[in-house]
Amino acid sequence: MQAEKQNAKSLDLDAARVSHSSGYLTTNQGVGVSNTDDSLKAGKRGPTLMEDFIFREKVTHFDHERIPERIVHARGSGAHGYFQVYENLSHLTRAHFLSDPNLVTPVFVRFSTVAGFRGSPDTVRDVRGFAVKFYTEEGNYDIVSNNMPVFFIQDAIKFPDLIHALKPEPNNEMPQAASAHDTFWDFVVNTPETMHNVMWLMSPRAVPQSYRTMEGFGIHTFRLVNAKGEFKFVKFHWKPILGVHSLVWDEAQKIAGKDPDFNRRDLWEKIEQGNAVEFELAIQVLNPEDEFRFDFDILDCTKLWPEELVPLQKIGKMTLNQNVSNFFAETEQVAFCPGNVVPGIDFTNDPMLQGRLFSYIDTQISRLGGPNFQQIPINRPLITVNNNQRDGMHRMTIDEGQTSYYPNSLNNGQPHAAGPHESHFEHYQEKVDGHIIRERSASFRDHYTQPAMFWNSMSDWEKRHIVDAFWFELGKCKNKNTQQKLVDMLGNVDPELAQKVAEGLGATPPANMAKPTAFSSPALSMANTPKSPQTKKVAVLVAGGFDRAQFDAVTSALTGAGACFDVVSGNLGPVTACDSSTVEANKTYATTAPVFYDGVYVPGGSQVETLKGLADVQTYLCDTFNHYKTIGLSGEASALLCLLRCGEKKAPGIICEPAPNMENYVADFLTALTEGRHFQRQIC
Secondary structure, three states: HHHHHHHHHHOOOOOHOOOOOOOOOOOOOOEEEEOOOOOOOEEEOEEEEEOHHHHHHHHHHHHHHOOOOOOOOOOEEEEEEEEOOOOOOOOOOOOHOOOOOOOOOEEEEEEOOOOOOOOOOOOOOOOOOEEEEEHHHHHHEEEEEEEOOOOOOHHHHHHHHHHHHOOOOOOOOOOOOOOHHHHHHHHHHHHHHHHHHHHHHOOHHHOOOOOHOOEEEOOOEEEEEEEOOOOEEEEEEEEEEEOOEEHHHHHHHHHHOOOOOHHHHHHHHHHHHOOEEEEEEEEEEHHHHHHHOOOOOOOOOOOOOOOOOOOOEEEEEEEEEEEOOOHHHHHHOOOOEEEEOOOOOOOOHHHHHHHEEEHHHHHHHHHOOOOOHOOHHHOOOOOOOOOOOOOOOOOOOOOOOOOOOOOOOOOOOOOOOOOOOOOOOOOOOOOOOEEEEOOOHHHOOOOHHHHHHHHHHOOHHHHHHHHHHHHHHHHOOOHHHHHHHHHHHHOOOOOHHHHHHHHHHHOOOOOHHHHHHHEEEEEHHHHHHOOOOOEEEEEEEOOOOHHHHHHHHHHHHHHHOOEEEEEEEEEEEEEEEEEOOOOEHHHHHHHOHHOOOOEEEOOOOOOHHHHHHHHHHHHHHHHHHOOOEEEEEEEEHHHHOOOOOOOOOOOOOOOEEEOHHHHHHHHHHHHHHOOOOOOOOOOO
């Protein structure tokens, strides 16, 4: 004990303590910094300059803060597949994989959350990553997307600040994988440019039902360049064939406790079952002469291009049909970078994109142990890599020969520079003229018009979700001043929204706020998404004495429509029907839960008296009802409505009939299941 006291006494940490409670910002070398919000550019809308040592120091330090997992997007899930373009797009781009409809291009996709560590749950409220690596004949090309079309900040120099604020607070390492805490919202209220992405984060988009039913957005403005050297501005979009669907918040929280791998498991199981996961690639194309046509800057990544102003063109389809063989070797070691482009696809001066071109490579060097991460099998291009780069940690190739430089004579000048008729990358020759300046373009200063457009575009149930999300998130903040500032900011988006959020927080609504002038964009609402019964999953609750004919009619229809079902009972094994036949229960109330299903069906029969007395059955019906999902009760099972207390057979999404015509009943049940959520009904 005395030795322990002696050791504790000799351990002096005071010299290392820094309060940061006063003083001006400096670099790590002690040089004063007057602006840490804008990177150094050639002109206010020009490219970021490599000489910006303040930006490089800040982002380099941030990139190396975690070992070994990704600092962001640590929690991911991956799959292999292929892509095919619909038609020849050579009039837009030199990229070969976009010019031949017969060409099948292999892809690898990694879906992810952003804020949480590797062990965090899948269903947290968060942005989702959607990164695609194309293994093209001209080299690897990455579209590094999110499931929201805008980002929180406009300049990459602010990215460390954003993530530091979003991550668990450094004094206590809480909360995990959540934005509902003081530091995140303190950053938001002091950084108005975050408001558009915050609106998306509070929407149902932040809790996708599955990776298969969320959109992906390239966020940044890129260039497509054709063989003539002509360019057009472009944005990339991934559109799920099954439509865009989300969880409700209570459901998401329950799933996080019952199955933290919910989205990961769904993707894996669907592919294992032979249900290919499909997305269409769409683009928005803008002529150079239209660069300044709108009331927003097309290089501002906190803004989207409304589809009503710049229509989408669907150009190809991606099919994911193969799971990984080894999670670490593939999903964990895959390295994406927005700077991985092929001839015909080029960058713009978006200051967030410019910074990412540096940061991603820097991060991979740290995370994967050196500069040779491209040689890991999942990152290797299809074509042979041919250059003079040598050595470094984890070198995997055995490079033969005497020379490792260019030009040379000893190796006959090989490898040589690509000639005019050999595939090679050429940057678009944009003229840049401007002062070297650390300042942001005035065209980036409108932070509220598009958030107002987003709010105006939402359906009633989406608006209700957004308000509830603000109540939850800000309700977790201890700082009342932060809550009030957020309400004041929302007054610039919509007075009604600010009023409702203020009511839930006990804050003061902004006074005399005029509704901003902003149109709506129906394309932004999930209410207008495609709907299908394909791959939907139903829990069929049975006990001894269930009606086999009703069971067969519904389950056969589910299978025929491309849906699936689990037979759920008190125990695993055979359950005897009223005609003495049996079905196998493959799930029990202990091993599954209603939050894992898109609907519940209960056939009639003498089993109903047994089911009435089971608390688990009441949980299934009430949770399914409260999460707006479909309930089917046929024959005698209609008596189970009493377990809902506030339920009635005419409520939307409840298909219930004491003595049904099974053909009509099945059709009604499938229609309700296809609809998905029934937000019209009142919740118990």
